[in-house]
Amino acid sequence: MKVTIIYDNEAYQKDLTADWGFSCLVEVHGRKILFDTGAKGDILLANMEKLSIDPLAIDTIFISHSHWDHTGGLAALLDLKPMRVFIPQSCPTPEGAAEVIRVRKPGRLDDDNKKIFSSGELDSIEQALAVKIAQGLVVIVGCSHPGVRNILHSLAPFGKPFALIGGLHGFSDYQAISNLAVICPAHCTQHASKIQSRYPEKYIPGGVGKVITF
Numbered sequence: 001m002k003v004t005i006i007y008d009n010e011a012y013q014k015d016l017t018a019d020w021g022f023s024c025l026v027e028v029h030g031r032k033i034l035f036d037t038g039a040k041g042d043i044l045l046a047n048m049e050k051l052s053i054d055p056l057a058i059d060t061i062f063i064s065h066s067h068w069d070h071t072g073g074l075a076a077l078l079d080l081k082p083m084r085v086f087i088p089q090s091c092p093t094p095e096g097a098a099e100v101i102r103v104r105k106p107g108r109l110d111d112d113n114k115k116i117f118s119s120g121e122l123d124s125i126e127q128a129l130a131v132k133i134a135q136g137l138v139v140i141v142g143c144s145h146p147g148v149r150n151i152l153h154s155l156a157p158f159g160k161p162f163a164l165i166g167g168l169h170g171f172s173d174y175q176a177i178s179n180l181a182v183i184c185p186a187h188c189t190q191h192a193s194k195i196q197s198r199y200p201e202k203y204i205p206g207g208v209g210k211v212i213t214f
């Protein structure tokens with residue numbers, strides 16, 4: 001499994017553009033899933049080009065929640081190719097998608113692959129993506145508005161959470177992540193340095209261009 005951060009508040013590779021927002025490409029089980037789309041389509045596509053990511057090779061877009069810094073690049077991608085888009089129930093319908101799938105409850109993303117899951121829409125705002133690998137669940141989050149503990153709890157029926165990647169907002173319930181092996185706080189995470197000092201052995205820095213493989 002490979003996760004490449006394409007859009008983030010900070011740059012991990014200096015030749016890439018940092019901007020407020022989040023997006024990453026998840027390559028696993030023969031799939032290329034784009035998680036969120038950042039704030040601006042031009043920055044998203046320019047970072048993809050520098051990372052040698054072909055947007056036409058993406059098979060699915062997974063939107064965590066409707067906030068502008070996660071959906072801003074969606075129209076630019078759907079202009080290139082109508083794709084299948086998973087959105088949380090409350091999210092407005094994107095124009096130009098090949099198919100729009102509204103997610104309300106926790107469950108499998110689709111039937112042809114039994115290892116990719118959504119937390120379901122939590123707190124009427126946001127869903128998280130989870131991928132099952134040998135070590136457990138890799139959980140990818142947008143802003144974690146419903147709370148990390150809540151998100152991990154919703155995904156527990158699908159496996160033991162192993163890694164957490166993405167925006168954690170004001171998260172400070174550090175005990176909730178004590179059982180994880182890998183934590184990559186990105187985007188809007190306010191207390192990344194506290195997470196790092198509390199769990200140095202679990203911590204991985206985020207930023208545009210960061211590649212995490214499992």
Ligand SMILES: [Zn+2]
Nearest residue numbers: 069142143188
């Ligand atoms: Zn955000």
Ligand SMILES: [Zn+2]
Nearest residue numbers: 065067143145
């Ligand atoms: Zn948000």
